[in-house]
Amino acid sequence: MEYSKEFKAALSAFTGTEKDKLIFRLLRKDKLLSKKLYFELIDPETTDDKRNAKEADVEEKIILASKYIGNAKYFLTIIRKLSAEITEHVKITTDKFGEVSLNLLMIDKVLDYNNDLSRQRFDNVYKLYLYIINKLFKSLILIKKLDEDYWMEFDELLRSIYQKILENNYLQKLCINNGLDLNWFESDNIPENIDQIMKEIKSQGFLR
Secondary structure, eight states, X not given: OOOOHHHHHHHHTSOHHHHHHHHHHHHHHOHHHHHHHHHHHTXXXXXXXXXXXXXXXXXXXXXXXXXXXXXXXXXXXXXXXXHHHHXXXXXXXXXXXXXXXXHHHXXXXXXXXXXXXXXXXXXXXXXXXXXXXXXXXXXXXXXHHSOGGGHHHXXXXXXXXXXXXXXXXXXXXXXXXXXXXXXXXXXXXXXTTHHHHHXXXXXXXOOO
């Protein structure tokens, strides 16, 4: 939404007290904005501090979620909720590095339970695997948009995920069938046009 000069002028004409009341009213209705402003204005923790805390949170919650891994539908619901928490962290801190690293960490920790996942029927884990593949595609796209100086820091996680995919026959086949090339699991090997590749694959009815 664009604001007219008249609207901006009217807002500027508010007294300090009126502006304060308006700000607090808006903050009560927008919790995310409230958290973002708190972080930017007075939070003693840095983006790195927040990311480190979120990493520990991701690892802990995956361990707790693993108790429900036999119920693939419920397990996926927990993973989606955790992903939403990562998204909130990114919106509050504008942590572009963490947007990739935290999602890759989440996937890596889920695949620590390959043995439990592999014992389930493919139909039961299909949606979870497809969710993971979509997350991996999006993470690779984001890596390509970041400065090359960061790439090496993602490669350790990518290698770990790659190895775990190789150990999971169903997931490996689903990656191949949905156009996720396992050779891309090194930052230097990610195609420049990977975002277009993903769009083309989706247009053909895959990744859904």
